[in-house]
Amino acid sequence: MNDDLISPGHRTCAGCGSILAARHMLKATGRDVIICESTGCLEVTSTQYPLTSWKVPWIHVLFENAVSVAVGVKAALWAQGNEHTQVIAFGGDGGIVDIGFGAVSGALERNDDIMIITYDNEAYANTGIQRSGATPFGASTGTSPHGKVSIGKKVWKKNVPMIAVAHGAGYVASASIAYPKDLQDKIKKAMSIKGTRYIHIHTPCPVGWGFDSSKTIEIARLAVQTGMWILFEIEDGKFKKMFRPTELMPVENYLRMQKRFEHLKEEEIKIIQDHINQTWKELDNLEKSGVNLRTIL
Amino acid sequence: MIADGRIKSRFLEVESEFSAISSVAGAVAAGSRAFTATCSQGLALMHEVLFAIAGMRLPVVMVVTNRALSSPINIWNDCQDSISERDSGWIQLYVETVQEAVDTIIQAYKIAEDNRVLLPVMVCMDGFILTHTVEPVELPDDVEVKKFLPKYKPNHAFLDPTRPMTLGPFTYPEPYFKLRKELSLAIDNSKIIISEVNEEFGEMFKRKYGNGLIEEYKNDKKIAIVSMGSVCGTIKCVVDSRKDTGLVRIRCYRPLPKEDLIEALKGKEIVIVLDKNISLGLGSGSVFSEVRDVLYSLKDRPKVVGCVAGLGGTDIKSKDINRLIDESKKMKDGEVVWLI
Numbered sequence: 040m041n042d043d044l045i046s047p048g049h050r051t052c053a054g055c056g057s058i059l060a061a062r063h064m065l066k067a068t069g070r071d072v073i074i075c076e077s078t079g080c081l082e083v084t085s086t087q088y089p090l091t092s093w094k095v096p097w098i099h100v101l102f103e104n105a106v107s108v109a110v111g112v113k114a115a116l117w118a119q120g121n122e123h124t125q126v127i128a129f130g131g132d133g134g135i136v137d138i139g140f141g142a143v144s145g146a147l148e149r150n151d152d153i154m155i156i157t158y159d160n161e162a163y164a165n166t167g168i169q170r171s172g173a174t175p176f177g178a179s180t181g182t183s184p185h186g187k188v189s190i191g192k193k194v195w196k197k198n199v200p201m202i203a204v205a206h207g208a209g210y211v212a213s214a215s216i217a218y219p220k221d222l223q224d225k226i227k228k229a230m231s232i233k234g235t236r237y238i239h240i241h242t243p244c245p246v247g248w249g250f251d252s253s254k255t256i257e258i259a260r261l262a263v264q265t266g267m268w269i270l271f272e273i274e275d276g277k278f279k280k281m282f283r284p285t286e287l288m289p290v291e292n293y294l295r296m297q298k299r300f301e302h303l304k305e306e307e308i309k310i311i312q313d314h315i316n317q318t319w320k321e322l323d324n325l326e327k328s329g330v331n332l333r334t335i336l
Numbered sequence: 337m338i339a340d341g342r343i344k345s346r347f348l349e350v351e352s353e354f355s356a357i358s359s360v361a362g363a364v365a366a367g368s369r370a371f372t373a374t375c376s377q378g379l380a381l382m383h384e385v386l387f388a389i390a391g392m393r394l395p396v397v398m399v400v401t402n403r404a405l406s407s408p409i410n411i412w413n414d415c416q417d418s419i420s421e422r423d424s425g426w427i428q429l430y431v432e433t434v435q436e437a438v439d440t441i442i443q444a445y446k447i448a449e450d451n452r453v454l455l456p457v458m459v460c461m462d463g464f465i466l467t468h469t470v471e472p473v474e475l476p477d478d479v480e481v482k483k484f485l486p487k488y489k490p491n492h493a494f495l496d497p498t499r500p501m502t503l504g505p506f507t508y509p510e511p512y513f514k515l516r517k518e519l520s521l522a523i524d525n526s527k528i529i530i531s532e533v534n535e536e537f538g539e540m541f542k543r544k545y546g547n548g549l550i551e552e553y554k555n556d557k558k559i560a561i562v563s564m565g566s567v568c569g570t571i572k573c574v575v576d577s578r579k580d581t582g583l584v585r586i587r588c589y590r591p592l593p594k595e596d597l598i599e600a601l602k603g604k605e606i607v608i609v610l611d612k613n614i615s616l617g618l619g620s621g622s623v624f625s626e627v628r629d630v631l632y633s634l635k636d637r638p639k640v641v642g643c644v645a646g647l648g649g650t651d652i653k654s655k656d657i658n659r660l661i662d663e664s665k666k667m668k669d670g671e672v673v674w675l676i
Contacts, residue, residue: 070497070500071497072497073366073495073497075362082506083506086502086504086505086506087505087506087507087508088505088506088507088508088511089505089511091502091505093500093502094500095497095500096495096496096497096499096500096501096503097495097500097501097502097503098362098365098495098502098503098504099503099504099505099506100358100361100362100365100385100388100389100392100504101358101384101385101388103354104354104355104358104361104385106355107350107354107355107356107358107359107362108358108359108361108362108365109362110348110350110355110359110362111348111358111359111360111361111362111363111364111365111366111370112362112363112365112366112495113362114346114348114359114362114363114368114370115362115363115364115365115366115367115368115370116366117346118345118346118363118368119366119367119368124497141351141352141354141355142351142352142354142355142358144351145350145351145352145355148351149349
């Protein structure tokens with residue numbers, strides 16, 4: 040067991056899911072790692088000058104360039120003859136899924152030897168909860184408010200793991216802070232693979248999503264149990280579901296615990312439920328088919 | 337050169353200028369030397385990263401091959417791109433010839449990496465005029481360059497798993513203010529090192545450029561033209577043919593060598609500042625307004641007039657310079673003309 044490489048005393052909100060993602064990530068990597076982080080919740084709460092929570096080398100430059108910085112760090116390590124240190128670009132959904140996405144695509148296309156890890160709290164949480172590409176359908180945020188003629192966000196969540204596979208990434212996975220063993224195993228496996236590896240971690244946000252800070256893990260687990268967040272792995276192009284309950288729980292159980300979905304009417308919840316059922320089935324078909332996603336796209 | 341294995345280096349084929357400069361920042365933060373070049377829109381795209389690199393005190397070196405900014409779109413030379421980044425915290429050196437560009441890139445690493453400096457350096461050379469012309473250049477010998485600029489060994493903050501450090505943290509108002517003040521002092525203090533490196537280079541390679549900060553050419557006349565970059569070559573020809581005018585070339589625009597400019601321009605009747613940029617809304621180029629500001633404290637300050645020239649690659653000919661000098665005698669202090 041590694042020492043905890045995130046120190047206590049950071050300034051994240053009570054019940055923050057994202058800091059847990061960072062903690063589990065470092066438990067998997069150990070000390071021989073360099074973290075390149077984008078601007079966001081974790082950056083402002085874990086490195087308040089002159090304090091830091093990071094016991095590993097860590098750099099932040101800007102919001103949208105964590106991946107490009109990581110690419111440069113990796114090149115420098117190569118020049119120094121260092122083949123062992125893992126370089127991880129770590130950012131929120133704003134930094135990776137949206138504003139920094141061009142650099143993500145660039146690294147994936149070149150298959151640069153870095154790991155990209157997204158902590159996904161499904162909004163620009165650091166600036167007061169505005170919708171991002173990762174905000175789910177129907178969620179109410181500052182810039183996708185629900186109202187008399189709006190249900191909140193009108194489109195589905197951007198699927199970055201599948202976009203990563205479409206670039207030919209050798210290892211892609213989704214993970215959740217409610218399943219730390221699975222999360223750490225995936226990071227460890229990714230460490231043994233060369234090229235760009237992409238891991239997307241679901242990290243509930245009590246403030247942004249509107250639930251009690253004691254419920255973070257419960258919410259994260261429910262997301263997986265209802266199929267709202269699906270745990271999978273795509274190794275060498277082959278899709279594999281990592282969590283398959285005999286039956287999915289109704290998504291209503293998950294939605295009703297959060298203020299951001301409070302306004303949803305029954306028929307709107309049904310749209311989400313149908314979408315989950317369809318996705319779940321299609322992914323089963325995909326897995327059975329044995330299709331290699333790296334080569335068909 | 338890398339494809340042929342002539343230098344052991346990694347070439348990053350990034351997807352944008354924004355990523356190029358970000359990757360350079362990462363590489364330098366991890367303790368290696370890196371290089372990139374850009375101009376115009378590419379430099380504008382890098383804007384946000386430039387400020388971060390200076391604030392993080394990363395000794396990055398970049399060449400800017402000066403070109404005009406849109407709109408309208410235009411690919412030719414002026415200095416609007418790098419002048420627009422003057423407040424970013426980068427040292428800016430403007431060269432006159434291709435030879436000076438080669439020599440200045442080597443000097444730039446020595447300046448940037450000096451522990452008394454630790455700042456990024458932008459080597460600015462005129463696009464097309466210097467980048468797309470044939471000019472004999474003496475390439476310094478590799479062995480000599482390695483003597484002048486030994487292998488890079490960072491001993492300041494950098495990313496190393498055996499010595500974990502947090503770079504680029506979040507700061508509250510007071511520490512932010514303090515760090516910005518330190519940055520301002522650091523770039524001001526770099527003037528000494530820029531001059532030292534120019535001298536040291538001169539001793540080793542038998543070429544140097546003024547005192548590293550400014551170059552005076554036949555500057556013992558009543559009139560002085562102040563400018564930067566390749567147009568200074570044309571101005572030197574004009575100066576050779578006249579008895580009334582000399583040249584003061586600003587080589588180092590950031591930090592601005594105020595004391596050197598005062599020394600070089602005091603006692604002049606007329607100072608003509610020729611700018612290849614326009615500060616929109618100010619009605620003049622930036623060099624003009626800054627030179628005029630520098631001379632303001634002089635008791636008997638010269639008449640300072642400005643000229644905006646060469647935008648978007650418009651040619652600046654000897655006869656234009658001659659006409660400008662003649663007209664300057666009739667111009668009012670502070671007046672600006674457009675050479676068009």
